[in-house]
Amino acid sequence: MLDEGMMALDSQFGANNTGLEVRDGSANRDGDTSPKREPAGTRRCGDQSRALMQSLDTVDLVSSSGTEAVNSPSSEATLIRPTSISRREHIPRRASVQPNTAKVVDMIDLVSCSESEDDLTEPVMSLRGDKQEHAQASLDHALRRLGSLSVTRTDRETFCGLASQVSSIRMRWRTERLAPPTGEKLNDVLKWAFRGPQKYPLVTVKAAKITLQREDMCRLRGSSWLNDELVNSYVALLNARNAARREENASCGHNSRPCVQRVYCFTSFFYARLNATKAGYDYDGVRRWTTRAKVDVLSTDILLIPVNLGNTHWVLVSINMRRQSIHYLDSMSSPDSLSSFVMASLARWLDDEVNNKHPGATESGLNRAAGPWSCSSWPRKVLRHLPRQRDGGSCGVFMLMFAESIEWQGHDREFDFNHSHIPALRQRVCLELLGERLCTYEPCVS
Numbered sequence: 001m002l003d004e005g006m007m008a009l010d011s012q013f014g015a016n017n018t019g020l021e022v023r024d025g026s027a028n029r030d031g032d033t034s035p036k037r038e039p040a041g042t043r044r045c046g047d048q049s050r051a052l053m054q055s056l057d058t059v060d061l062v063s064s065s066g067t068e069a070v071n072s073p074s075s076e077a078t079l080i081r082p083t084s085i086s087r088r089e090h091i092p093r094r095a096s097v098q099p100n101t102a103k104v105v106d107m108i109d110l111v112s113c114s115e116s117e118d119d120l121t122e123p124v125m126s127l128r129g130d131k132q133e134h135a136q137a138s139l140d141h142a143l144r145r146l147g148s149l150s151v152t153r154t155d156r157e158t159f160c161g162l163a164s165q166v167s168s169i170r171m172r173w174r175t176e177r178l179a180p181p182t183g184e185k186l187n188d189v190l191k192w193a194f195r196g197p198q199k200y201p202l203v204t205v206k207a208a209k210i211t212l213q214r215e216d217m218c219r220l221r222g223s224s225w226l227n228d229e230l231v232n233s234y235v236a237l238l239n240a241r242n243a244a245r246r247e248e249n250a251s252c253g254h255n256s257r258p259c260v261q262r263v264y265c266f267t268s269f270f271y272a273r274l275n276a277t278k279a280g281y282d283y284d285g286v287r288r289w290t291t292r293a294k295v296d297v298l299s300t301d302i303l304l305i306p307v308n309l310g311n312t313h314w315v316l317v318s319i320n321m322r323r324q325s326i327h328y329l330d331s332m333s334s335p336d337s338l339s340s341f342v343m344a345s346l347a348r349w350l351d352d353e354v355n356n357k358h359p360g361a362t363e364s365g366l367n368r369a370a371g372p373w374s375c376s377s378w379p380r381k382v383l384r385h386l387p388r389q390r391d392g393g394s395c396g397v398f399m400l401m402f403a404e405s406i407e408w409q410g411h412d413r414e415f416d417f418n419h420s421h422i423p424a425l426r427q428r429v430c431l432e433l434l435g436e437r438l439c440t441y442e443p444c445v446s
Contacts, residue, residue, distance in 0.1 A: 155192065156202065156203075159188070159189045159192050159193070159434065160202075160203055160434050160435065160436075162185055162186070162189050163189055163430075163431045163432075163434035163435035164434070164435035164436065164437065165435070166181065166186065166431050166435060167431060167432050167435035167436075167437045167438065167439055168435070168437060169439070170439075170440045170441060170442065171439060171440070171441045171442070172441070172442050173441070173442075174408070174416060174441050175416060177424075177425070177428055177439055178416070178417055178421040178424055178425070179424055180423065180424040180427055181424075181427050181428065181431060186431070189431065189434065190427060190430060190431075193214065193217045193430055193434060194214070194217065194218055194221055196214055197214065198213065198214050198215035198218070199213055199214070199215065200213060200214045201213050202214055202216075202217055202434065203433065203434050203436065205233040205236060205237065205433060205436055206436065207233075207236035207237055207239075207240045207436065208232055208233045208235070208236030208237075210229050210232060210233050210236075212229060212230070212233060212433060216229050216230055217230075217430060217433070217434075220397075220426045220427070220429055220430045221426065222393075223391040223392065223393040223394055224393050225393040225395075225396060226314065226396030226397065226400075228267075228268045228269070228308075230396070230429075230433070231267075231268050231306060231314070231396060231399075231400065232267045232268055232269070233433055234400050234429060234432070234433065234438075235265045235266070235267055235268075235306065235400075235403070236267075237432065237433070237436065237437060237438050238265050238403060238404060238407055238438060239263075239264060239265055240437070240438075241407070241437070241438045241440065242260070242262070242263045242264075242407050245260045245440070246260045246262060260410075261301035261302060261322075261410040262299065262300050262301045262302075263300070263301060263302045263303075263304065263406065263407045263410075264293070264295050264300050264302075264303055264304070265303075265304035265305075265306070265403055265407070266289070266303070266304065266305050266306065267306070268306045268307075268308055270286060270289060270305060270306075271305055271306070271307045271308070271342075271345075271346070272308060273285045273286050273289075274286050274345065274346075274349055275345060280345075281345055281348060281349075283348075283349060283352045283353075283356075286349070287356065290353065290357070291357075296357070297321065297350065297353055297354060297357070298321070298354060298358060300321055301320070301321055301322050301410070302318060302319065302320050302321065302322075302406060302407075302410070303318070303319040303321065303350075304316060304317070304318055304319075304403050304406060304407070305317040305318075305319070305346060306399055306403070307342055309334070309338065309342075313330075313332065313334075313395050314395040314396040314398070314399040315328065315329060315330045315331075315334065315339075315342070315395070315399060316328075316329040316330075316399045316402045316403055317329070317342060317343065317346055318402075318406055318412050319346065319350065320411075320412075324375070324378045324379075325378055325379050325380075325381065326343050326346065326347060326375070326378055326379070326380045326381070327380075327381050327382075327383050327412055328342065328343055328380070328381070328382045328383065329383050329386060329399070329402045329412065330382070330383075330386070331386065331387065331388055331389040331394070331395050331398035331399070331402075332388070332389060332395065334382075336382070339382045340380070343380045344380075347375050347376065347378070347380070350375050351372070351373065351374050351375060351376070354373040355372055355373055358373070383412065386402075386415065387401075387415055387417055387418045387419065388418075388419065389419055389422070390419045391419075394419070394422050397422055397425060397426055397429070398422075400429065401415070401417055401425060402415065404438070405417075408441070
């Protein structure tokens with residue numbers, strides 16, 4: 001927190017601390033004007049911190065008001081350190097003496113992500129002369145500006161732990177997820193997730209191997225558009241939940257609970273890579289995609305493909321391998337030509353995928369005609385009776401909720417949410433990502 005950070009700086013840069021040496025190139029006792037070799041301990045800062053500190057040589061010094069000069073015992077240069085400052089003390093805004101705004105924001109991100117005193121002091125210690133003064137002044141100013149926004153690793157573990165507890169509760173009714181999460185602690189979690197330095201890493205979703213920063217999570221507020229990091233993190237948790245449900249279903253026996261269908265959802269990069277070349281369709285670009293994911297399309301009941309249309313709109317395509325159908329789910333009405341192109345491209349991929357992975361596949365069991373495996377006769381339908389969005393940025397949330405409902409229900413015939421539930425669902429998605437697991441429900445409820 002701020003007070004602890006100030007005490008750490010005072011202990012490190014205090015007037016009686018002779019361990020700090022400011023190297024300004026002045027002559028030493030032997031008359032040698034070359035700077036002394038830096039101790040090994042001053043080189044332990046990370047590359048990111050060192051680069052940030054070395055870029056501060058253009059930052060204006062903080063006004064001496066509210067600070068005091070500390071003379072270094074080995075140099076005529078001085079360090080500027082703050083005097084005692086209250087956590088919520090107002091810092092006057094003086095354009096002529098304040099450090100560059102962008103640099104201070106970077107410093108705030110660095111301070112808030114620090115896990116020990118060394119993370120703050122070593123980058124400053126590694127610099128020389130004026131650069132060290134600039135770095136120290138900006139660090140002091142960042143600490144004061146940070147105030148109550150300062151967050152430690154303990155806070156991150158606590159809040160993510162609370163989110164995980166919420167996500168691990170098995171709800172009796174699926175409609176419970178449509179209500180906003182309640183409770184003072186949950187409100188604190190959401191405030192922590194949405195307020196503070198934007199570059200702060202909130203959680204690493206291990207299933208997706210993606211680290212979500214606060215700027216990513218803030219897209220779950222209002223009507224913001226979801227990015228690939230949020231979508232693919234949620235998709236990974238969706239696949240993990242389906243695998244866990246099937247394992248639980250197998251251990252309990254099929255007669256004790258409804259059968260769980262095998263559902264696999266691709267990442268948002270799959271369709272983009274399938275049509276990445278100038279010529280358009282490129283199966284070779286995704287040939288190994290299912291191999292790396294250990295997915296056999298003929299053994300899967302439903303395939304879900306998120307599609308990003310021109311980086312402006314999210315839709316979902318559902319391929320039901322058992323019912324032999326391809327459905328296009330869009331929370332807004334897309335042109336028929338666009339939906340036809342997307343479904344035709346994915347149908348072509350499915351033909352190539354089956355014939356490439358199963359060249360000796362027979363027609364028995366799937367009611368196919370003689371010849372190479374083909375889904376050209378499968379019906380392709382744009383689903384019309386779907387929940388509709390009433391803003392310009394919630395298409396990603398609708399797309400994820402379509403996928404979540406299909407994974408749990410095993411079909412795309414009905415959905416129990418609408419646009420009025422989106423604010424609550426955004427908060428629910430935030431908690432699920434922080435907790436790294438999706439909510440589950442009683443087996444009897446579909």
